Amino acid sequence: MSGSGSTPVNSDKFISIEGIARHFAAPGGGQTTVFRDIWFAIPKGEFVCMIGHSGCGKTTVLNILSGLDLPDEGVAVVDGRAIEGPSLDRAVIFQSHALLPWRTVLGNVAYAVSSKWRDWSRAKIEEHAKKFIEKVGLKGSEGKKPAQLSGGMKQRVGIARALSIEPKILLMDEPFSALDALTRGTLQDEVRRICLETGQTVFMITHDVDEAIYLADKIILMTNGPEAMVAEIVENPLPKDRDRNQIHKHPSFYAIRNHLIDFLVTRSKTFKNEIPPDYDRRKPPIVRPQAQPLPVPPPEANGRKVA
Amino acid sequence: MRASLNLRAGLVSLLILLVFGLAWHIAVSGTGPQQTLDPEYARLLGQTAVQGKSAMPGPVDVLAKIWSHAKDPFYDKGPNDKGIGIQLAYSIGRVLIGYSLAIMVALPLGFLIGMSPLMSKALDPFIQLMKPVSPLAWMPLALYTIKDSSISAVFVIFICSLWPMLINTAFGVASVRKEWVNVARTLEVGTFRRAFTVILPAAAPTIVTGMRISIGIAWLVIVAAEMLVGGTGIGYFVWNEWNNLSITNVITSILVIGLVGMLLDQALARVGRAVSFPE
Numbered sequence: 001m002s003g004s005g006s007t008p009v010n011s012d013k014f015i016s017i018e019g020i021a022r023h024f025a026a027p028g029g030g031q032t033t034v035f036r037d038i039w040f041a042i043p044k045g046e047f048v049c050m051i052g053h054s055g056c057g058k059t060t061v062l063n064i065l066s067g068l069d070l071p072d073e074g075v076a077v078v079d080g081r082a083i084e085g086p087s088l089d090r091a092v093i094f095q096s097h098a099l100l101p102w103r104t105v106l107g108n109v110a111y112a113v114s115s116k117w118r119d120w121s122r123a124k125i126e127e128h129a130k131k132f133i134e135k136v137g138l139k140g141s142e143g144k145k146p147a148q149l150s151g152g153m154k155q156r157v158g159i160a161r162a163l164s165i166e167p168k169i170l171l172m173d174e175p176f177s178a179l180d181a182l183t184r185g186t187l188q189d190e191v192r193r194i195c196l197e198t199g200q201t202v203f204m205i206t207h208d209v210d211e212a213i214y215l216a217d218k219i220i221l222m223t224n225g226p227e228a229m230v231a232e233i234v235e236n237p238l239p240k241d242r243d244r245n246q247i248h249k250h251p252s253f254y255a256i257r258n259h260l261i262d263f264l265v266t267r268s269k270t271f272k273n274e275i276p277p278d279y280d281r282r283k284p285p286i287v288r289p290q291a292q293p294l295p296v297p298p299p300e301a302n303g304r305k306v307a
Numbered sequence: 308m309r310a311s312l313n314l315r316a317g318l319v320s321l322l323i324l325l326v327f328g329l330a331w332h333i334a335v336s337g338t339g340p341q342q343t344l345d346p347e348y349a350r351l352l353g354q355t356a357v358q359g360k361s362a363m364p365g366p367v368d369v370l371a372k373i374w375s376h377a378k379d380p381f382y383d384k385g386p387n388d389k390g391i392g393i394q395l396a397y398s399i400g401r402v403l404i405g406y407s408l409a410i411m412v413a414l415p416l417g418f419l420i421g422m423s424p425l426m427s428k429a430l431d432p433f434i435q436l437m438k439p440v441s442p443l444a445w446m447p448l449a450l451y452t453i454k455d456s457s458i459s460a461v462f463v464i465f466i467c468s469l470w471p472m473l474i475n476t477a478f479g480v481a482s483v484r485k486e487w488v489n490v491a492r493t494l495e496v497g498t499f500r501r502a503f504t505v506i507l508p509a510a511a512p513t514i515v516t517g518m519r520i521s522i523g524i525a526w527l528v529i530v531a532a533e534m535l536v537g538g539t540g541i542g543y544f545v546w547n548e549w550n551n552l553s554i555t556n557v558i559t560s561i562l563v564i565g566l567v568g569m570l571l572d573q574a575l576a577r578v579g580r581a582v583s584f585p586e
Contacts, residue, residue, distance in 0.1 A: 068489055086493045098486035102508045102584040111504065115494035147585035165494070 014044035014201055015065065015169065019074035019282075022060050034060055035228040036073065039282045040220055045199040047192075049212040051260065052222030053268055058205045062173050065203060066092045079168060088116050091162035093172040097154040099146040099161075106142040109133055109161045116165040132164040133157075136190060152183035159191065170195070172204040176211065188214060189244060196240075209260045213253070214244060220284075221263050223271045229281065231271045234259065235288040251291035259289040328366045335361040364555040372555045373562070387547060389539070391563060397539040399567065401457070402525045405464025409521065413469050414514070417476025418502065421510070427477065434473065442467035442528050446535055456536035460529065467528045468521040475517025479510030511582035519575035526568045541567075 021036035034057035042048045050058050063069035064076050067086035076083045078090065091112075099108050109129035114120065120128070133142055136156040146154055155175060162170060175191075176184040192215055195202055206212050212219050219234040237252035247253055279285065364372075380392025420427045442463045449459035483506050491501045533542025541564060548556035 066493055068492060086495060088493075088495050090493070092489075092493045094486055094489070096486060098484075098490050100487060100490070100505065100508070101586045112494055115491075115496050145585070 012043045013041040013077070014079060015042040015203065016077040017041070017061070017065075017074070018077060020061075020064060020071035020076060021073040022057060022064070022069070023072050032226045034225050035222070037281045038074070038228075038230055040230055040233060040284060042201065042203060042218075044201055046217045047195060047200075047202045047204070047215055048218045048220060049204045049206050049216035050220045050222060051206060051209070051212055051264065052228065053224050053264070056222040056225040056228040056268075058222060059173055062092075062171050062203065062205055065169070066090055066171050068092075088165050089168045091165055091167035091170055093155075093158050093162045093170065093175045095174045095177060097146075097151075097158040099154055099157055101146050104143050104145055105133060105138060105149070105157050106130065108146070108157055109164050112161045113164050129160075129164055132160040135163065135194065136160045150183075152179050152187060155179060155187060156190075159187075159194075163194065168201065170200050170202045170204075172202065174205050174207065177207060184211075185244065191215070209257060209264070212260065213238065213256055214242065214247060219260065221260075221268070224268050227272070229272070230284040231263065231267065232285045232287050235286060237288055237290055252289065255289040255291050259287070332365050332367070335363045335365045362552075362554065364558065368555050369558050369562075372559050376559060376563075386538070389544075391541075391544065391559070394539060394541045394544040395563065395567060398529050398533060398541040401461050401533075401540065402464055402522075402529050402571075405461040406468045406522060406525050408461075408465045409468035409472060410518070412465075413472035413517075414476055417473050417514070418480050418506075420473070420477035421480025422502075422506075427481070434470070438470045438474070442524075443531055443535065446532065450536075456538060460532045460536050460540070463532045464525045464529060468525045471520040471524065472514070472517040475520070476510065476514045479513030479517075480506055482513075483509040508582070508584075512579065512584070515575065515579040515582055519572065519579060522571045522575050523568065526564075526571055530564060 017038055017040050020038050022034045023031040024034060026032040034055075038061065050061065052058050060069060064071050065078075065083065067083050067090065070084075100111065103111060106126060106129055109132060110125050113125045113129050117125070117128075130139075130142065133139060136159050138153060138156050138160065141149065141153065146157065149157070155178075158175070172191075176187055179187065188211060194200070202215075204215065213236065216236055217240075218236065221231045221234060222228050223231050234256065237256055238247055238250055242250070276285070376391045380390045380395075382388075382390040383393060420430055445463055445466050446459060449462040450456065453459050453462060487505050487509055488501070491505045496504065529540065530542035530545065533540035534546045537543050537546070541560060545557055545560045545564075548554075548560065
């Protein structure tokens with residue numbers, strides 16, 4: 001495997017979280033440990049989602065990956081280098097889109113482009129920015145201010161801004177949670193298409209189980225905070241070329257969906273009290289839910305007893 | 308509907324003006340000769356006593372005065388007889404110099420306070436102590452140290468313009484949305500470029516609000532300051548005309564001071580609209 005950095009990098013560990021912990025000052029003195037001794041790795045080109053309840057430190061993990069926050073213990077390594085601060089190699093799509101309201105759509109994207117390539121001419125910057133605005137389907141809205149756009153369009157600009165700097169890693173913090181269901185679906189389709197086209201490595205936080213199943217190659221399950229931990233890493237059994245309207249017919253769809261919901265409803269709370277004896281924080285178990293008899297089998301899953 | 312509201316409001320304003328002018332006119336018009344007096348004594352007493360005419364000028368007198376000032380605003384017949392335009396120019400000049408100096412100090416200092424929690428806490432007691440001091444209280448100190456009355460007036464304007472701008476700049480800078488700053492951080496934008504491309508535009512509406520408060524205060528204070536230091540300026544003009552017992556000129560000055568204050572305020576309001584952004 002050819003590492004792109006100066007050190008040869010195992011491409012299975014393009015992103016490697018190694019024993020990170022984060023403490024915050026608790027109200028009334030003392031400190032709360034949001035999570036500690038978290039280990040996981042993300043290979044190059046994979047789409048990884050993290051699921052967990054509020055307060056489990058998902059956003060903190062993402063902030064550490066973006067460099068906006070630093071771990072109190074442990075390191076986050078990207079491409080063979082420990083993260084010490086924000087970098088143009090890692091683009092963030094914020095939940096609240098975080099567009100600069102005094103700049104136009106083009107101005108917002110161009111701001112990112114000109115930050116990455118500081119010696120480019122204005123014309124070249126705008127041309128590059130327009131390419132990405134077109135890619136997210138906003139051609140014709142370049143001159144509009146964010147206040148003139150709908151929520152979905154604003155998030156499209158956020159996506160265009162993140163992609164325009166051609167990052168090695170795309171970090172998304174619940175990017176679609178503020179959108180209505182229809183817009184969310186369209187944007188999921190587009191993000192998926194763009195990421196597949198470019199082989200983008202993505203780390204995304206979400207609350208939405210269906211979103212994770214549709215988008216992710218792997219899903220990291222976090223137990224409830226404080227002192228949250230990675231319970232397991234779920235491999236998505238669905239084929240890479242999945243279709244939003246067909247995935248629910250896949251034999252393994254309900255297996256993974258029930259597994260995830262089961263985790264969120266009960267195991268995220270109870271996991272800490274019944275840690276499996278062979279559980280190793282450094283190598284969280286990898287699970288691949290497959291079609292098998294369900295507690296209440298849906299009609300089409302009848303007779304499909306696959307071990 | 309909106310045009311008609313403006314039209315109706317304009318008509319009501321005009322009506323109020325007419326009623327006020329008429330009442331004013333009736334209130335100050337003479338009641339005719341009241342008593343026969345010894346001519347010598349009558350001369351000493353003046354028209355008020357002899358003809359019952361009020362010493363207060365009527366609206367017509369004031370309009371005539373304004374017209375005479377408007378015809379020749381810039382005449383200069385020595386230290387005590389300058390056109391109202393010259394006096395206004397002196398006042399506006401002092402305000403603009405003091406105000407500009409205040410901008411040059413308040414904006415960088417406000418940025419520092421807004422961006423550094425340490426400096427914010429460290430400077431807070433000084434600001435809290437100095438802010439409520441009437442700017443005119445600085446006048447003796449300024450006169451003693453600067454030894455020039457005109458520059459002392461500029462200094463007083465500087466001091467009174469400083470606080471609202473400083474406090475608003477610091478507040479505006481400190482309350483820039485964290486996510487905008489984070490956008491710049493993830494794009495590896497340096498501190499200097501970040502200050503100009505994110506913090507300044509984001510804080511600009513708050514900063515300009517402070518500037519608008521400051522220009523209003525500065526224009527209030529300049530009249531009082533010039534009454535104290537004398538020599539030139541609209542404040543001195545008002546006091547001089549009071550000593551001349553020319554109430555007509557005093558009333559004219561009040562109207563002109565109001566007009567200039569309004570124009571200054573409107574100019575800053577325009578700047579405020581230019582830098583504001585809808586979210």
